[in-house]
Amino acid sequence: MMEKTTMILCGFSAFLLLVVFGYICYLLSSGLEALRPEFLFTSILDGGILEPVVGTFYLFAGATAIVAPVGTLAAIYMVEYAPRGRLTKLVDTAINNIAGIPSIIFGIFGFTFFCKLLGLGICLLSGWLTMACMMLPIMIRSAEEALKMIPVHIREASLALGATRWQTIRHVVLPAAMPGILTGVVLSIGRIAGETAAILFTACFYTMRGLPRTPLDPVLTLTYYLYVLILYMPGRLEPRQVFGLALVLFLLTVALNSAAFVIRAYYRRRWHRWT
């Protein structure tokens, strides 16, 4: 009897979490009626959210362009060149610790280092660099995982044919690991898609109007615009439209995370045959 009750309680708490998730979906679905093309593609001055949408895209694109090559090369070093090296261990510890730092710390660090010390000012470029620092752990971690998933005998086959180490990496390992690395890219974008605290002081002004023309202009993102709408300018948009904005943000995160999940599941099954 006692056992059954405990089991039911356990099941109930798992169920509760799904209910919370469902309730969030239900709540945000009231933004559905505001979600029309003209809402997405009008300027914020006319009650739309064009600038935040495009700004979010700019921010991700730049940060990804910085972090994807660096993260992939770092993972290549750690998996292919120096597995179990002293440096690899050190990098591993560093990644673990970076991943645990609260995002607001990245915000104030980015402000002092990129905006003030390097003199970039509050702009898209500072936002890119700050975001790249935040994405680095996830990117290295997933690229590493993707490289480790390639069976050793494939590398051995290439080396046995007389290919050098770099040729093996470049022509055998990297093409095979590419889907996994892409998952890492999508995953790291998904992880920071909802980031507000880190760009609060580095990339955004809420008096900002229009789209950034150069990387040295400030930018508006969906998260930051929602934050400002709630805290500083309540009543600027109708409640319905605020829900629409929240829904856009929600769908974006869900889409990115499920895309990463689907690619990874497919990819795991593909290499499973070989190992």
Next chain:
Amino acid sequence: MKQYITTAPDRLKVRGVRWKSWRPPRHRLPEWAEVIAMLCALSSIAVLSLIVLFVLWEALPAFLGWTGVSFTLENRWSVEHSKYGLCVLLVSSMMASVGALSMAIPVGVAAAIFIAEVIPRGLREAIKPLIELLGAIPSVLYGFIGLKTVVPMIQRLFGIYYGQTALAASIVLAVMVVPTIVSLSSEIISAVPVEYREASLALGATRWQTIRHVVLPVAMPGITASVILAFGRAIGETVAVVMVAGTSTELTKPFWDFLQPIYPMTAAIAIGFGEAEVGGAAYHAYFAIGAILLAFAFTINLIASLLLRKAPVKVRL
């Protein structure tokens, strides 16, 4: 035989290749590739050390009292009045995180046991991503949802005028950190070797007795680690807390009263840092809070990774 083998520089000399048409020889690329890859790997160490150095450097004046105003333990944090009482911020952060954990631990661990032990494998693969998705929802959205649901609920339930309280912050944070507990704990529980369970079941123990006395003790270090990581996430969470915690510059009631507005460390930085003058007393004070948060983060990471060493499966943070 030996004279036929020439090295690359010799060949270049013999043919008299001019400097202009010289390109880096192909066989050198591998060495460069390794060096470049190593530099990229070093970048992560550089980022970490830059963050630590900068935060500590900017926090130092505030800790040493060079800015003219020193930290006190009084119950008031108000930059306009030059009152830097750390007490209110620390106590607020602790209230929000401990409140969140007291709700998240029972639900999270119970759900993890259920997902790892009871649900068939196929269904598990469907439910776990959904719960992880709960953790991927942006914190600004959680703040928004909390403002729309939790805050009015507290106002109605307790009949108070101001719903942005420690309780609201705790509830929102609990939902945010539960996925951390569930996903890590369930992974560790399902990694407990099947031989242990079989041995226990063969001795005549029931399923629940097996879970309670065999599986859970083995998985306990991992579950503790997941709880500690959840605590780290709760204490570092910023934007959602700013929206639902209410920003009170002093605590008017004792710390066990959760129906009062609080002012956690992260919220103080998020609200005040933008207006602080660079190099001023407030600026250094915010960095000092940052240094405290950083210390929390590193300690939590250290404890969690030590605990995870005892886990039945190799899990990375």
